[in-house]
Amino acid sequence: MTEKTRAAHRQPLLSPPEWLIRGVRPQPAPIRWAAVVRASLAMAAPIAVGLAAGRPAYGALVSMGALMGVISDTADAYRMRVLNIAVPQCFGAIGIMLGTLVYGTGWPAVGVLTLVALISGMISTVGAVASVSGLLLLVDTVVGAGLPMPDPWWKAPLLLSLGGLLVLALTLLGWPLRARAPERGAVAGTYRALAELLAAAGTPAYDGRRQDVTAALNTAYDLILTRRAHDHGRSGPLVRLLAQLNVVIPLVEAAAAAHLHGRAARRPEIAAAVRDLADVIASGRAGATPDLVLPEPEGPADRAVNAALRHASGVVHHPDPDTSADRTAANPGDRLGRPAPLGVRARRAARNVLLTAASWRYGLRLALCIGLAQILTSAVAVDRSYWVALTVTFVLKPDFGSVFSRAVLRALGTAVGLLTATLVLGLVPRGWWDVPVTLVLAALIPAFSAKGYAFQTAAITPVILLISDQLNHLGFQLIQPRLVDSLIGCGIALVAGYLLWPESWHARIGDRLADAVADTARYVECAFGGDGRGGDPSDRVRLRRRLYRDLSAVRSEFQRALTEPPPTGTRAAAWWPVVVAVERIVDATTAARVRVDHGAGPPAPAEAADIARQLNGLAEGLRSSATLVAVRTALSGDDRGVLAPLRQEVIAARGITSPQ
Structure with a gap:
């Protein structure tokens, strides 16, 4: 790269870094208007009922449970929505009960929260529903341990569950008419x-x-x-x-x-x-x-x-x-990707939680950060200290995105949300005016959540403060502690949850990409192995579908890594052309197989074997090198044969080099 080219790509001194621009850029996602209406009704109605009954704190707790249900409602199919809302609400009820029982106990509360954080982190690695369940388990435990809840101990879990059930009931209204x-x-x-x-x-x-x-x-x-x-x-x-x-x-x-x-x-x-x-x-x-x-x-x-x-x-x-x-050669029937029986999936989930390194690594990482947050707030007087642990909980979710970028974006989103909260708490009288204000602010949560994490945080922050004001009646005095506590929580997550963990700086994006390249080599062998006519067609289709799904996950992982600061973001940007090249190789393999199936001459077995061998070599190179090294290679074969485009794609992939 020449000095002139470097100068053209050099950013102005005061411009924000590219990884931050990627994080704050709104995603082009459509607004789910039905979810907007549900959020408004589910969160404003409990506040109205609580005010009418003379129990505003009860209404606030039900509204808080509805907020958890709104955050959990991410599926499309009704059966999945039942799971996505109901299961996390059960974990949230357990969390608020545990938090209520240890409220005001000092160091025992620190130990309980740290243990819950370990469990929450470990179960979060199982899947999407388990991830949200683990999140609500820890969030509600922190809330219960930090805020006084109404007696007896079962009342707060019941009220929060009622909020979740209200969201679920509103969600399922259309099921009889729109079941499928x-x-x-x-x-x-x-x-x-x-x-x-x-x-x-x-x-x-x-x-x-x-x-x-x-x-x-x-x-x-x-x-x-x-x-x-x-x-x-x-x-x-x-x-x-x-x-x-x-x-x-x-x-x-x-x-x-x-x-x-x-x-x-x-x-x-x-x-x-x-x-x-x-x-x-x-x-x-x-x-x-x-x-x-x-x-x-x-x-x-x-x-x-x-x-x-x-x-x-x-x-x-x-x-x-x-x-x-x-169930033809191109259509293997409904076993393609069908979930395993429930018992098998339960055993797999238990094994993933208890026996995998990723589960323990994330659980210990989250427990360390929550423990530090609780020790800090126990030793130093911090107003509304439970917000520190809440911030750590929301930021330290690697399955939701980059920890570093989430910490930065949460700080930005909190600052913007506090501007809205300042206007609401400073200008709007408390009481019945809270109902229309909540009606409007709650509608912004599903509308903004799809745009990105910073937008979601900006939308949730004023609603949380409005609900908190129903519980402690501090009004405008909530603004400064929320900002300070959020910044402390972001700092703990960045230092103890990011900088001190080597995997944060050496993301395994190369290994994930290498696995995809090795699977691509197996796909080539399955498509053209043996005599050049390939193996079982059904196996080939299943392998192709799994490969495309895995490549989609690899692409998402790389896009997540691009939001990290150097060196991870720089390495991801350098390796990104290889991701695109592997996708093109899979397409070229599929195209060649289709042409053979419809009249084109099959390739020589040695030609397909040579391509698979080169791909396996590329996979090994990706695993063993921290930087890309171009490999100039030649592949023999018929330039007019069916594998000619595939051969050229492999040569191009092996010729990619990282920028110097």
């Missing part, structure tokens, strides 16, 4: 994402559209297969939705071939036909299969798209598709 609407919408959304992918074939926009298809497929399979795991026997509508989702797989594979080699498959009639299928799925209607008028194919890629589209049209329009007859 989320699942149907997810499948239709997958078809629409696929239509955009086909429309982008042959253009630079293809890579972004493919990521959208991967995310849509992941969401749809998670919704439908989780529902199938809970249903006993055969459910006709679910079987139909699953069949409609399964026949997307051949179209996704054919899209990769159309992107690299298609001609007629890139014409707008193809994408329009897929959009029509999405409309049929969304409406839930079925009828006679229309006679599709498709462009005349000009090669194997076009033939693959036409065949997959006609098959999908037949399944989508059929009123009762038989999935057992659809």
